[in-house]
Amino acid sequence: MTSAIPRITRRLVALLCLVAAPAAFADIVIGQVAPFTGPQAVTGKAMRAGAKLWLDEVNARGGIRGQKIKYVFRDDAQKPEETVRLVKEMIEQENPAAMIGTVGTSNLEALKQDGVLEKTRVSMFGAVSGATSIITARNMYPVKASYREEVERLFKQLGEMGRTKVGVVYQDDGLGRDALAGAQASAKTYGITLVxxxxxxxxxxxxxxxxxxxxxxxPDVIFLAATTAAAIEFTSRYQAAGGRAGLFGMSIIDVQALLTKLGPDRARGFAFSVVLPTDDRQDREVVREYLRLRQNSKDTELSSRSLEGFIAARALTKAIERTASPTAANITETMDRGFETDVGGHRLTFGKGQTPSRYVDFAVLGNGGRLVR
Incomplete structure (x- = not known):
């Protein structure tokens, strides 16, 4: 009889420990609402694949302080009203510690206007937009330079090259209008005419x-403030119509998708801005890590755009590591206070209204689809 008492006591103590500290065993939920169908599905899938690549690695290493990450997602088909509805639904049903990788200026602006992220104290990492309205929004944290920074650097380079007759093709929404406004301002600065x-x-x-x-x-040059599918369609039709202007695309275009669709001969000469390290920059630790993990992955959705999702996920785990407990409120408090971090050769500065990065470079598709700086 007496020997049974210690066993009962030990079980009771173990049970009480489980009840007292459930957070130590709970998963850290990360949510994503993005387009996995529709014209922007290529971006949504690439972001998801890149983020998953890193989050799976974190789990393989044992998680964050012993807590594993659970990654959940919903398809908004890039419809702003669906973005808002699904984010609210996910927060209510899944209680995420943070969100990641929502795609599109209009979609993110809809979330901003609704105020759901502020009300619930949930932060959005890797918001896929460089629009001024998103850079300055509460609880939204892109991991790249702003569109204005990107456009200003491009027009400065065009002015230095003497290519002063420029046409602008833009998506008629917050993304395109922000880029167009930047183009109009930069054209005046650098002596360029928007024909x-x-x-x-x-x-x-x-x-x-x-x-x-x-x-x-x-025009001498056409600046494409366009998304991937529209940029591919424009390039194809413009070439078929005999157009000969140089084409400069924004960083939001998935160049690998363009190259695959058009082929190396038709894609040759397509120039674009780069606001994140590309997968040929193996001097950067984040790229080496990405390539190592990608080589061992069977995920067919990984593409040139996936590095953005990978970097966003690394920034998110850095933020989680800075919190005593990975709740949405604690992570948001960390982001509100602001901090600088290096995710492996790509420095980011977070804080209220802070532009996270000013890194802008340019590249062009050369012979055989080779990337030329």
């Missing part, structure tokens, strides 16, 4: 009018 400005409807590839306008006005 044509043509928009296309958001979430479509209806670029026929833009193609006709650019062929008619014959």
């Amino acid at each position: 044509a400005q043509s928009g296309y409807a958001r979430n479509t590839t209806e670029v026929s009018n833009a193609v006709a306008e650019m062929v008619k006005q014959a």
Whole structure:
């Protein structure tokens, strides 16, 4: 009889410990609402694949202070009203410690206007937009330079090259209008004339009018403030119509997808801005780590855009490591206070209204699809 008492006591103590400290065993939930279908699915899938690549590695190493990460996601098809609805649903049902990788300026602006992230004290890491409205928004943290910074650097380079007749093709929404405003301001600064400005409807590839306008006005260079699918469609139709201007795309375009769709011959000469380290920059630890993990992965959704999701996930885990307990409120408090971090050769500065990075570079697709700096 007496020998049974210690056993009962030990079980009771163990049970009480479990009840008293459930957080020590709970998963850290990370949520993503992004387009996995529709015209921007290529970006949503790439972001998810990149983030998952790092979060799986963190779990393989034992998690963060023993807590594993649970990664959940929903498809908004890049419809702003769906983004808001699904983020609210996810916060209510999954209680995420943070969100990651929502795609699109209009979608993020809808979240900002609704105020759901502020109300619930949930932070969004790797928000896929460089628009001023998102850079300055509470609880939203991109991991790259702003569109204005990107455009200003591009127009400065065009001015130095003497290519002063520029056409702008832009998506007619917050993304495109922010880039267009930057182009208009930078054109005045660097002595460039915008000979044509043509928009296309958001979430479509209806670029026929833009193609006709650019062929008619014959600029030296066309600046594409466009998403991947629309940029590919414009490039294809413009070339078929005999257009010969140089094409400069924004960093939001998945160049690997463009190269795959058009082929190396038709894609040759396509230039684009770079606001994150690319996978050829093996002098950076984050790129080496990404390539090592990618080599061992069977995820077919990994692409050139996936490094952004990978970097966003690394920044998120850095923030979690700075908190005593990985709750949404604690992580948001850490971000509000602001901090600088290096995710492996890519420095980020977080804080209220803080531009996270000013890194901007340029590259062009050369012979055989080779990347040329």
